Amino acid sequence: MGAMIEARGLSKSYGELLAVDGLDLSVEAGEILGFLGPNGAGKTTTVKMLTGMIQPASGQARICGIDVSKDPVAAKHCLGYVPESGALYESLSAAEFLRMIGSLYGMRRGDADRRADRFLELFGIVDARDRLISGFSKGMKQKVLISAALLSNPQVLFLDEPLNGLDPNAALVVKTLLRELADQGRAILFCSHILDVIERVCTRVVIIHEGRQVAGGAPEQIAAEHGVETLEDAFVQLTGVRDTEAVARELLVALQ
């Protein structure tokens, strides 16, 4: 079976800033790809191009074999996305928001409601289903976002910091769920800065820096290739950060 998520020579600029520079990427069915990079490396821009939210300047993005630029609506039918921005219509209740999402994916209202209720129940927020989202805590909003991403039962998932704001119990549920979803044959692209989670959840990791891929492979393989013990050390080495202890010391000096 071919790649479910595929990027070929993907590039995007903002003015003079080259955010993503000819990136190649592929995620197979059943795979969870950890997508890493320092702040401003181009992770979110890449995900936005892959999800059809912005047009690439050059290159090609394909989801489930569909060219995102040529047929964005069909490609978007195959994917679910949890954005880092946590964008929700906060003047709606959780039930109303999820019902709208179901309609946008062509689900029948009864089916969407049933599935949404089940998700909210499993996440422990079913009692709040009719309350406005603006009154939700960050973790509750994140649970609504995850429910919205899963509602249409997509074959491809893009998760940008999906564990943001979740309590340890909910985070554990999501991590287990992701593994199960991958076992069922879904392709998942997982962006996070929490390297422990990436190491535990992802089958493969890609590190990007200044819009370009600088490493790819299993976490232990990347560490071994760069002569370090952990993915964290490899990340620090690859993304060009100075001696972290020295920086911390300098910050303490600046406080004086």
Added chain:
Amino acid sequence: MSPVPAVIGALGGDYRQWRALVRVLIQVGFRTSLSTEQMTQQGKRTRFVSWMTGIFLGIVGVYVGAVTAFAPGPFPLGLFALTTVSIAVFFLLLANFQAVAISPMDYRALGHRPVSPRTYLLARLTVTLAHQGINTGLIVGPSVVVCGVRFGWLAAIGLALAAGLLLLSIVLALIGIYAWLIEKVGASRLGRAMSYSQLFLGAVYLVPVLFMDRLTPYLRTMEGLAPEGWWLALPSAWFAGLASLIGGAGGTGQWWLCAALALGAPVALGCVSRDRLSLASAQKLDESVSVDTDRQSKRRRRAGKRKGLGRLSVASGLIRGQFRHDTQFRMSVFGLVPLIAFYFILAMRNTGSVDPFVPGSSVWPLLGFHFALLLAPTMLLEQLYWSTSYRAGWIFFSTPVDRARVAADARHCVTLYFVVPFLALAGACLAWLFEAVWHALAHVVLVGLLGVFLMQVSQYLWPRLPFTMRPVQSRQTRLLTAQMFGLVLMSVLIGPYVSFAYPRPEWAIGTFAVVASGVVLMETLLPRRLNRRLRWLEAEG
């Protein structure tokens, strides 16, 4: 079977998505936002149109209906009613464009969903038409009844249909213009372009208002008026012509030309706009409110080097920054310039003296001018509170800042940066109009002091911190409408009063003393009130 799915399908949209989006966008646009505590207690609350706005527009509708009762035929009647509607709808849309027609939030929440640009356009268009349709109905409804009673119900149906088509044309025209701007102008310059376009469009659209001012007194004598010559340059005349034709009037070439123009306008504008508005437009708008280009950074660095205004510097830095980057705020400031210019032109067109220091002068031509001068300070202060960056307001709630002082400083900055320049502009206009510099100066000072006093009263009644309120259309409109009643009342009273007081030195001096004392008294009372009310204010978002 309902024809709606077939129509949406024929227009290239997905009916189920369209229905879901329309329902949600209406809920999002009009649902009253409550504080977290209130929401927990009261659940959700929906208000499709604020009652206050409804009452205000209803009054306008009754006035228009009363004026049209004297119209000698269906064409002058339609012309007057439809011109009023077009001006009202145009300005309502102009004032709330981001909230009503394109929302940056749409891109963030819907950008990755399988929604085609056409479905999004149709949903947004439907929501905007629903909202403005209610406003249009309130304004034109009484005139339709008058038309039915006087010229037959066929003419009334024609007028209602023409009003609907006119509304559709205005919405499509504005969507087309703004979507074109969004498409052609880079995100970094979009905010600036939107502000200038509002200024330009506002100025252009004030021409029909001037025309209406001329039309009102002559409405009775317009028997036999037909849409020919220069009338054809006025779009509302096309739609009035169509209404008359449906009502059985006319029948010659120019009436058919009007009908063709009225029917062709929405079709042509629809063709122009159909592929323009999409989630990509919302994305550009989103970028325009969050973009940080090198140019802006440089300007900010330059601004940082400027000498501060002493203790006002925190509030002034915030206001200057928001003025540069917050499109909505900038648009509200620029929108006042054509308004002042317009009322000035209205006053100028009067043939006699309008100087209230000269006994026997007519003071009514200055009514609008007074309204604009009193409106500017309160309106600007009000705009200062509502911001898309309201979440950043946590800074006032988590730092040991004197909130009362920040609120007061914000008001002082509005006075310093905006009210004083507006008054200088108004003073120059009045000096030319009165042909007496001292008279103009004295009058502008008095009206300016009254404006400042109203601003103080507004802050006393509704104390808030700058840029900390979540912009929600219904809540903003309600507060603005409440303030508008006071402003209108004062604008009406001020003219006759000053024409009585100015020629009498003891009254003139007494008036200045009372108004100045009022300002000083409010300045003394406000700190305690602000302290008491803002101390326990809770952050939104």
